Amino acid sequence: MLTLAASDDRLDFFVMKKVARFVLHNKLFLTFLLIILTLVLAFYAGRIEVAFQYAKLLPDKDSAGIQYDKFRKYFKQDGTILVIGTELHHLYSPKVFNEWHILGNRIKRIKGIQSVVSIDRLMRVQYDDSLGKFNFLPRPLPEKMDSASISEYIDHVLLDKFYDEIIFNKKKDIAIMAVTFKEKELNSKLRLSITDSIVVHAQSFENNTSVTLHLSGMPFIRTMMMRKISSETTYFFMVGLMVVSVLLWLFFRSPVVILFSALVVIMGVVSALGLMVLLGYQLSILSGLLPALLIIIGVPNCILIINKYHHELRAGYPVEKALELSIRSAGSSLFFANITTAIGFAVLSLIDNQILYEFGIIASISVMLVYVYSIVLIPSLFSWLPAPKEKHLMHQEKKWLKKSLNSIALWTFHHRKIIFVSVLIIALIGFYGFTKIKALGYVVDDVPRREKMMQDLVYFEDKLGGVLPFEIMIDTKKNKGVFANNGKVLYRIHRAQKLLREYQELSRSISIADAVKFLNQAYCGKYSMPSISDLKKIADAIKNDSMYTNTLSEKGLLDNFIDSTYQIARISAQMKDIGSLKIKELLRDLQPRLDSIFNYDEDKRAWLPKEERVEIGITGNSVMFLKGNDFLVKNLIESIITAIVIIALLLLLLFKNPFMLLIAAIPCLSLLITSGIMGYFGISLKPSTLLVFSISFGIATDGNLYFLTRFRNAIQQQRKSYEEAIRLTIREIGMSMIYNGLVLFFGFGMFIISDFGGTKALGVLTAFTLLVAYSVDLIVLPTVLLTFRKLFGKGLEQHGND
Template sequence: MDKWFTPKNARKVLFAAGFLVLLAAFTLRNLNLDYDFERFFPQNDPALDFYLEYREKFGTDNDFLLIAAKPKSGDILNEDFISAVAAVEKDLNALTKVSSTLSPFSLKIPVRSALGAKNKSVIPSNPELNRYEIFSDPLLDRKLISEDRQSISILVQHQPYLSKVKSDSLLSEITSILDHNIPNQYRMAGKIYGQNYYIKTMGKELAFFASTSFLLLGIFLFISFRSVWGVWLPMLIVVITVLTDLALITLFGYSISVLSTILPTILFVVGISDVVHLTEKYLQELRSGKTKIKAIISAYKEIGLATLLTSVTTCIGFLTLLTSSIGPIANFGWFAALGVMLAFVFAFSVFPAFLILLPKPKKLLEKANGNQFWDKILIRGFTFSLRNIPILFLLFTGIVAASLYGISRLEINNYLLEDLAESDPHRQDFVFFEEQFGGVRPFELAGNFDTSMHSFTNYDSYVAMERMINYLEESYGVNNVLSPLNAIYLAHRAYMGGNKTYYSLPDSSTFERIKPLLKRGLNNPKISQLLDRQTGEFRISGNVVDLGGAIFREKNKELNAYIDRLSKETGMQFQQTGMPMLIDKNNESLSKDMLLGLLIAFAAVGLLMGLLYRSPKMVLIALIPNIIPLILIGGLMYLFGIDLKLSTAIIFTIAFGIAVDDTIHFLAKFRIELGKNKPLIIALKNTYLGAGKAIVITSLILFSGFITLVFSSFASTFYLGLLVSITLFLAVITDLLLLPGLLYLGYCKKKMQTN
């Protein structure tokens, strides 16, 4: 092996690494951030296929922007405010990417007169005289006029499927128009606004987490090694790892999602862990009197296999995310696993190359006496863990039992904007629309006329449709409902001279008389987007207040039961669809995906331990200290009211893959000590003292890296950082308190009795 560790080969490795860094930096110019709700849809799902066909026929349910405008005077019927809103609509309609706008002041309805039907503004020219009539109009109340009567809504329909560049451009143009006409008097909600906000925040967080992790890790390395050498060299390795991983993501044509913003933090801490274990062993060998090359080779032999195993198990933790049908989560698993293996490769190639070319770190070698501090602490920990085996086992058994009860009570739940803090301005805008305009969460129901029983001019068809809509409004909580029935309501109102009390389904005799108006209404472009006369398909859409996925799952069960009854009675078919329903569907499969991912991770780690030790008992010993922290985290989630959702479900497999590293290093060291033919209790003690310091240091580094994520604006990142940090802390506790006892009872005690 000596022939490979030469200055010539070291220079070759560093030259290749330098070239790779330059190439990666050049590639990162094309790195993109992406936040698209549709990427979170379940893939290869019949519900998604149905939605895509439905969207192709009737259009999307989120290509709009809502603008809430509030006058400074507080009176929405003020003439100056009405003129300002009119100017806003005029300018908006002049934009090429805007399809149409609608506000209370531009809404017109047909009204029958002696000269025939003509369009008339819902709000008359002198609104002050009809204030009560305006506020109680079903076309305006909580649709285009807020519940508190202090704001109005402008609905902006824009071109579908706008690219990121085009949507940002459109948002900039709209914002400019609003600032010019109604400065500081508006709020916004919608896809282009949310996407722009999220991506800007993601960019800031990507830079923040990378720099914060870099700084914190540097501090911990300096505290651990008290040397500039011990800081800059490990940090250089992780920087190369992060740059290379991000460059490969770009080369493969992927973008950075909200989950992927934490990749630099993960790779920093995982990469540092590899280097710390290698550095610690290298310094131990130098202190024992070995030459530099012999010390490097010895570190390779003793640490290499364990570090490879830990890298593989961490990869397994991330790769189990591929069990998810959600694209961004599966991609995140790939990216992180790739980065973990890159960290291992660079730690065992670039790092040794630097060690070969650099002189021995004399200051670090002089600090060998500093190990006495660690030895005192670790000896106490070792003695405590063996003297209190029964108490510790009973204590952990009780905590695990309580945590399992908590896990059984965990609820799967999700909200559309749960990723943002309650104090976030974008979240506050969303809540405003929820409270004042009947909700922002889209609702979609596909309908189909049974042509043998129904037609678009058949009165019974609309009676059945109204029964469905009444259920949606009264039982499900759908507001602002749009359907072909609106054409009937408008025709009836027009026939009765525009009186708002007749915005309803007429009796059968009146229905026959309004058919000419109905035909005109069905030909209206907005109504035609709700109806396909050739196939008999139609659309019922609206908005609901976002009550959470758990409540909507129950509501959907009741809705489906009602649909079954109504379909049997009327022959009309209905099927729920839409973006929020698909997101809820993802969360419904969370428990299955999470359990499958964990089982795969357990099996893979168990297989590795089985191959290494060829002992089922050692497999069990390796898994127990790492399963317990996961169970405790589940219990803590219940205790603190944290729901199971996309952002929290993935934590378990990630945390397991990272936390098991310390156990593997401990068991690998134990295996080496056993090979030295020492008494087994001495081998266990030497393992505790030898691996203990590295386990504590690397865990502190990992903890410090992940805990920075609690400063994220996104709840998903916050929970990931918090819960993984707690899991790592608990994993250290179980490794240092339970693992020695498990090895003593399962291995050492038996062998000692035999000997």
């Protein structure tokens, strides 16, 4: 690794010497240019918008994604219903019933609301013998709003089996109001104001009645999550600045250092947001972390340059020369360190996922922009100031710091066996913990259980069986196939719904079969599947266009459950947030049972020919989450491996030694220890925790590069012996690595205060990983270099003595 040829080393030295002189000779122009660039990007940054559309987790060619798009083509978007629930017994009070009705009217008047369905605004159906058609009429409310009339009305409604466990559940004592959003408004900024208006009206109801309401459903959950993303972006930006400012003060005791470092990272953050707008990206749950991440990643750049500047001043150089030497020495290390960090982010853009792609592109570009800002602005700004006072340079003589670095050097030179044995034991313990990790995620995974949104979700799971959309799409592959062959598919849909009742994870389902039973109730007085002869008469009657207007949700009774050609039908249910593992188990069990209902001929005891088979697809938001979660986990693992390979090749190219691969593997030790911690503490493998490894590996390799480039420079430029170079490197670069490690640890650690579980896990695990990584780079790396001197020192010492 360290056997870089003399010509390459001289070239590297020459390039950085040219860069240093160019920066310092053109500092006014370059500073002005960067300020203008930042101001232009700041103009665009002011136009940043939060992403409102539902994140597409799967690539366009994925079969599950294609199936879901097909479902949306025929039945529009699922997850459009916001549910408001309360205890059913409260509605027997005239005052509460009246306020409930007023609440529905107010919500219905909000622009962007398609329909409101509740116990006081249900439809009833009548069969007109003379015309041979069904008429749909609103169920009239009591003329008198007294207790007796309302009780009679509600009791009569509760007998209607079509709405049972959908709009009310007498056994569970719940009544709900189902509020359907228009799809256009649901996927726009208007969703926020619409949801806010609903919440305000709900609070007015609670104030007037002292009855508690529960709100949930995908529109509500998405809106609340988006609110948190927006607020946490600003919050963590400010907290991040405060954390690094405190640490910089503790390190340097200089307000100038804090001010200049803050300027660099703020310009980086503004530039990142401006680039997002220019590239047409919006703020997502992931890109919302970028401002805080750039602060945490950018400050170590400043620390390394400033530490080197102070070191050269203490060596007796004047300001201009000290700054030139700091650029020459730190510039190369920082360049490659930032390259490896950018690679850690960039590999995310290789995943066919919009959120990760955008985050990877913006983060990798922004990391390199922050490098440019730091390498230009820090030396330029300090060059316009007088040399810092002696007290501001004394941080390099701190007793605890010198003692720590001397102890590291002592252990590295005299206790290498203990270090290697310790590493081996820790690695084995980590690997055992790694084997215990489970890949598990939830749809609403990032919100703490104490939040009212989560409490309301649990409420609906208990009372109704859940609020997460679960859809089954039945494609007969022929026109009017649902009613063909005497309604064979229709009756099988009814059987499939009976099967779904066996699954505790699902709510009561609803389908075209329920609609037919609803019509049959009007036709012959029984809420049941009609006989074949009655079904033919009902089928003839529903050809009337009135079936598609003024019905259940003011959208069309049949239109809710079947397409216009009667070829494709759906069974809709709601699911509890049971987690990806249980969803997978449910699908594995349910799919073949559904296939046997629709495609197995029990009379012939044989499967139907392929051309006669019905296509059964299970889809919906909950299923898409599972597929998306599996896709991201698989691809994030691949991206981590890609990052490791690319960074290893980069270091191989830089240091020209095949034993480079051994050094490149050292940061993997910290990843192994973190994965072990996850296994022991039951932290699941999911996209948010997997991002830890992709981000951490790129940053963790920085410590490797800081140490190696300084070590190489000590031998090849300063003519130090192999052992002297290691001691010098530990003493000089070790200080910056300790400072940087603490900044990264506390910087990422601040995410523990996040309300999002994923953000919290990302912060804590990344903080721990990087603390371990920097410790490994400072202790294990020099130990490896000393132990395997023949592998890494050959040619290097010879060149150093030339």
